[in-house]
Amino acid sequence: MVFQSWYYFLFLLGLTGAQFFLLPTQRWLLLLLGSFFFYSLTGWQPTVLLLFTIIITFGSALWLGNEKNQGRRYKILLLSVTAQILLLSAFKYLGFFNDLVSGISHWMQSPSWVQLPLLMLPLGISFYTFQSMGYVFDVYYNIRKPERHFGHYALFVSFFPQIQSGPIGRSKEMLPQWKSITLPQWEMIRMALLLFLWGVLKKFVIADRLGIYVDEVYDSPQQFSGAVWTLILFLYTIQLYADFSAYSDMAIASAQVLGIRIPENFLFPYKANNITDFWRRWHLSLSGWLRDYIYTPLLFAKKKWKKWAVVYAIAVTFIICGIWHGPKMTFVLFGIVQAILLIFEMQTKEWRARLSNQLPSWMYQSLSVAITFVAISLCFILFRAEGLQQVKEIFIQLSKWEYSSVIDYVREKNGSIIIGLLFFLGLFLFYDEKISSVIRNQKENPKKLGLYLSFMVVVILIGMVIGKEQFIYFQF
């Protein structure tokens, strides 16, 4: 059941209404039943797998809580994390293993010696695995005590607004909320409605429309010149953000009408003035998870290496980040490129500080934001391309510049639609912060809010007429 459907809207409305008939301490049960119903629509096998993950992590955390010996606690942690990684790998990475075997066999000019059968990828497995694994780490590091209420823990892992594509919740913030759920005031519901509609608008009007142009060019890369490709690279960068932040807004809004707070996932990422800054603004729940459970432990485990410890921790963390996105070499390369850029920024920190003192502040800032945007757009080729061969083709095309071709392209695609789209993109890119603060501000003038609401409904209706696509991040 996708967020942008009437079935989901009715489901959410039904759950919100039913909450009124329950005591604050009983509402978790309804949310748990709702969450399992929601997830069971993807099939009984994924639901059993989800339940299995819940049992493994709940049990291992209790075991960790009862064990005082640090050596044995480490072994329990290792056992729990290994079990989860094996489970995730069985569903997500067998194809990667097969590709690797085929590649080596091809290189050795021998037939492939093993091909494993592929299993269907359960929806949200990467997200809920990281969420439950994070909880086990929290118990191991004594950040929290193990949860003793199985129902509360099961809801933490399966909560339906988050399970498909995050935001990846933290046990410290999420678990205490189930004990007593207070229903939101009207202002909060109004705010959530606006946020949800803003998400629908970003998805239908911006992401899906841009997707049409992006898909066409990615489907036949050699037919388009470098100038058209450059335009498409920028459009995809905006599409990905519009798509994923739309999903996150809808998830946050859904939780909010049920009286639950879930973490924000974005902080205006295209205002970042370097790649380090970008990762403090992009997919916050994942980057925060990687920082706390992978990067920091690795960094301090090798702290005697000084600067090399940072290089090592960044490299390992971002390779894991790449692999987490999917079983493709392009994702691994995406992680490696991010690590190289971050290490480069670390090494040039003082040089860049000197440069910023020599240039006017506005110039340095604008240049930094523009360079970061271009760098991210180039990196996202690895995110969108089918394989390394296509990445190579795109870079070859990028080297063939014909300025007139982009004008022909816009003409061919009906200039007025492009101009209309760019208008909304401008609105989205430059005013997102403003729009976001209006949407998130409970004390906003109701008349003004009504105006925004009507405007969004009209735009969404126009957008819906043209068609709809699935969220990009569902594939992870």
Add this chain to the structure above:
Amino acid sequence: MNNEQIFEKVNGVFRTTFKDDTILVTRETTAKDIAGWDSITHLDIITGMEEAFQVEITGFEVMNLNNVGDLLDLLAQKMSE
């Protein structure tokens, strides 16, 4: 070493790390309160504390630090061992 001396030494490590003699941390100070306190400077702070107090701080212990107060408690505990 009394609490005041520990505090003064801790402030010294912070001033050296951030190259800023005006820094004055309190028990409640967190990474959000000092500009430029990122994971790299965090590593410098921890290794700086290890050198200044002649103690060893493990990665496990670092994970439990939420503010300067936690760091002070950890240093006091390490020195009493």
